[in-house]
Amino acid sequence: MNPVRTTCPYCGVGCGVLATPDGQGGLTIKGDPVHPANRGRLCVKGAALGETVSTQGRLLTPRIHGTDAPWTQALDLIADRFTDAIAQHGADSVALYVSGQLLTEDYYVANKLMKGFIGSANIDTNSRLCMASSVAGHRRAFGTDTVPGLYEDLELADLVVLTGSNLAWCHPVLHQRLLAARAARPQMKIVVIDPRRTATCEDADLHLPLAPGADGHLFNLLLCHLHDTARTSATFLPHVTGLDAALTAARASRPEDTGLAPDLLQQFLDLWAATDKTVTVYSQGINQSDSGTDKVNAILNCHLATGRIGRPGTGPFSVTGQPNAMGGREVGGLANMLACHLELENPAHRAAVGAFWNAPRMATSPGLKAVDMFRAVEDGRIKALWIIHTNPAVTMPEADRVARAIANCDFTVVSETWPDTDTARLAKVLLPSTAWGEKDGTVTNSERLISRQRAALPPPGEARPDWWQLAQVARRMGFTGFDWTTPTQIFAEHAALSGVAGALGSDFDISDLATADYETLTPTLWPQNHRQKGGRFFATGRFHTPSGRARMIPVSARVADSAPFRLNTGRIRDQWHTMTRTGLAPRLNQHLAEPFLEIHPEDALRLGLAPASLAEVTSENGTAILRTLITPKVQPGHPFAPIHWTGETAPSGRIDALIPGLTDPVSGQPASKSAAVAIRPFRADWFGYAISAAPLHLTCAYWAKASIEGGQQYELAGTAAEDPRALAETLFGAAPTSELRDPSRGIARFAFTLGARLTGALFIAPQPIPLSRSHLRAALTQPDPAILAGQPGADRPDPGPTVCACLNVGLNQIRAAIATGEATSVAAIGTALGAGTNCGSCRPELAALLAQHQPRIAAE
Structure with missing residues (x-):
């Protein structure tokens, strides 16, 4: 085909x-x-x-209170309950919580329904958790939420600064583009600002191990340095207001506030000041803070003061975490925005959008942002809630509290592809949505590039697009203007509305695309109208503020109060959000397969945490149990944990259960990277590892599940001494067919077979178990009669933990190639083993392994 x-x-x-x-x-x-x-x-x-893309286990039909129901019944019920709530309690008693996983067309319909017809701005998105501070910073400085530059600016720059961004893991392809550009122009410099030594740092020319949260101080000091060394732009500053106030605020920051060695700090200040073609890339490490908007503006201040914006190879650059976070912003998907970058609080803007929509009751004030929305669900102000393509029972701060609020809401609808997510299990009505591969629409990436997402597979069962679900409910509520039959029609309406916005001065105007051939639409940069076709913004010094000038913002930098431990959170290389999609791919579970806590060796020693043991992490909001990874890559007192595990994959690894609902006062974005926590060893009586072709019956205190070829693997631990054989029979629901036990050492191993086929194995010990997990994972599809040895035989060398997931290359293989001298560079590892030659995401780890394990050459 x-x-x-x-x-x-x-x-x-x-x-x-x-x-x-x-x-x-x-x-x-x-x-x-x-x-x-x-x-x-x-x-x-x-x-x-x-x-x-397997449809096994998918949600294939609507469900009402857990029972399959026809679409007509489910849609009628939703329309009735929303209509009743509005009639009895007002428009603000209902809400939509949506997602950057929606296509722009889905987002458009949701926003039109809530803000123009229901008459409330109670629609917010999980982009609030990742991009809201950038949006607010842009709007304060530029007058609108405009990303000034393009991806090619990273390749044209002479200096690229990455701050609050682990680009190598979170945006790997963009990182590979950056490295390729430096390889072509070795004079290019890459600086990484991060308290952790991440994979991105391995390729940096300079790493600044900043004190956690001190980004505002650093860029305040940079602004002062630029001014004091006469590096500001005399030609661009007439296009800017607020320099004096920004400088006055910035002078309160001191070098010691950054936590950097003075010579390292000075090296950075001098490099940034001396390099005209500079791009500063920032992401969640900046945004996810209770002062995230100020940190964004501290960065923007430096670019505005020097005129390093809008020209090739220059500018601040916000890289988004989700595929359509930008598309959601374009249609006004946040609670405090109007469609097409218009202002919800502006009467002229509201009137123009209302007239275009023929809307009966336009929202007149901002709605509830994500954290406040779920608190309104909790206290009963919101009576009817519709959650679309996101999993807030896991991803919201205070996740346990949010889950309880959803469970207790009078009426909750969830549109999902899977019936068993933590949030889907709480729904009164569950609607089957189309998934990637079945969806048809557009998305917009971090550089304002609109691309088509096209269906390659038919929807399974009765799954339907999200825009269709919303439009059907809108029509049942008596609203007109929702009679589209294809996403083509929705996109054309969206583009036409942007022309109205453009006439009002909005930067977002794609009116030329209103009559474009949707089916053959090629990737297109916005704006697209009679005034501008793509390109960069602001090179001319014209901004979208009332004065036409950019605004520098005074930033009073601050960091979180001291605490014994401040927990940093983030993503890992091979997983995505709550793993409902990536968790299905066995090779993506081989690199890091269970929730973990990176902790500094000094902290681990003081707490009595051994490598690969379990740690109990608690905050005032919840508790998590995590595997310890002792590493100097994190700073003392500042451990790190990834966000991906759920009640389906590791109930005690739900990290957002620890995070408080503290938000940035401007953007409403949660501070997800500085939770005050306590840490102590988790005292397990036994540890286990299992592989199984069928799901296990899990009752132990700790478990983490991951899909592998032919079944699942499980990491296990328990707090009560149990008879090993009885435990094996409970987990597998059957008696083992063979076993190996050493009661004196507390070791027990069991195998389960069906004929000649291995169906499972269980390994139990009083301590974390050193096994060849890659060998055991393979045993479900490649039987080994010596399975209970836990290690491959001499004729089958152990590849070790997976480093390169693309080509399944293990740590032991790489170490051996380095030790023998076969691999003396990342390229040589690729030649010898293939690692790093496909997607390149593992190349930073290969570089780190070379630095750690390459034989030392004796000095002559």
Whole structure:
């Protein structure tokens, strides 16, 4: 079959994908060589998309209170309950919580329904958790939420500063583009600002191990340095207001506030000041703070003061975490925005949008932002809630509290692809949505590039698009203007509305696309209108403020109060959000397969935490149990944990249960990277590891599940001494067919077979178990009669933990190639083993392994 040109559903890089149906419900995936975002590259997650399209276990029909129901009954019920709530309690008694996983067309319909017809702005999105501070910073400085530059600016710059961004893991293809540009121009410099030594640091020319949260201080000091060394731009500053006030505030920051060695700090200040073509890339490490908007503006202040904006190779650059966070912003998907970057509080803007929509009751004031929305659910102000394509029972701060609020809401609808997510289980009505590979619409990436996401597979069962669900309910509520039959019509309406916005001065105007051929639409940068066709913003010094000048903002930098431990959170390389998609691909579970806590050796020693033991992490909001990873890559007192595990994959690894609902006062974005926590060893009486072709019956205190070829693997631990055989029979629901036990050492091993086929194995010990997990995972599909040894035989060397998930290359293989001298560079490792030659996401780890394990050459 012919390949379908579509777009990856993961991060905001927005990579083009060629998806070819195999005729059996699957897809073959390749990068699209002509897509300008990735030019054929894909990261390991994107490359594995074909492994995630199985419909086994999918939600295939609507459910009401857990019982299958026809669409008509479910839609009628939703319309009735929303209508009743509005009639009895007002428009603000209902809310939508949506997602950057929606296509722009879905987002448009949701926003139109809430703000123009229900008459409330109670629609917010999980983009509030990742991009709201950037939006607020842009609007304060530029007058609108405009990303000034393009991806190619990272390649044209002489200096690229990455702050609050682990680009190598979170935006791997963009990181590979950056490294390729430096390889072509070695004079280019890359600086990484991060309290952790992440994978991105391995490729940096300079790493600044900043004190956690001190970004505002650093860029305040930079602004002062630029002014004091006469590096500000005399030609650009007439286009800017607020320099004196910004400088006065910035002078309160001191070098010692950054936590950096004076010479390292000075090196950075001098480098930034001396390099005209500078791009500053920032992401969640900046945004997810209770002063995130100020940190954004501290960065923007430096670019505005020097005129390093809008020109090739210059500018501040916000990289988004989700595939359509930008598209959601374009249609006004946040509670404090109006469609097409218009202002909800502006009467003229409201009137223009209302007239275009023929809206009966336009919202007149901002709605509830995410944290406040779920508190309103909790206290009963919101009576009817519709959650679409997101999992707030896991991802919201105070996640346990949010889950209870959803469970107790009078009426909750969830549109999902899977019936068993933590949030879906709480719904009164569950609606089956189409998934990636079945959806048809557009998305916008971090550089304002609009791309088509096209369906390559038919929807399974009764799954329907999210825009269709919303439109059907709107029509049942008596509203007109929701009679689209295709996403083409929705996009055309959205583009036409942007022309109205453009006439009012909005930066977002794609009115030229209103009559474009939607089916053949190629990746297109906005804006697209009679005034501007793509390109950069602000080079001329004209901004979208009332005065036409940019605004520098006074920033009073601050950091979190001292606490014994401040927990940092984030993503890992091979997983995405709550793993409902990536968790289905066995190779994506091989790199880091269970929730963990990176903790500094000094902290681990003081707490009595051994390598690979379990740690109990508590805050005033909740508790988590995590595998310890002792490493100097984090600073003392500042451990790190990833966000991906859920009640489905590791109930005690739900990190957002620890995070307080503290938000930035301007943006409403939660401070997800500085939770005050306590840490202590988790005293387990036994540890276990299991592989199984069928799900296990889990009752122990700690478990983490991951999909592997042929079944699942489980990491286990318990707090009550149990008879090992009885435990094995409970977990597997059957008696083992063979066993190996050493009661004196507390070791027990069991195998389960069906005929000649291994169906499972369990390994129990009083301490964390050193086993060849890669060998054991393979045993479900490649039987080994000596399975209970836990290690491969001499004729089958142990590859070790997976480093390169694309080509399944293990740590032991890489170490051996380095030790023998076969691999003396990252390129040589690729030649010898293939690692790093596909998506490149593992190349920073290969570089770190070379630095750690390469034989030392004796000095002559």
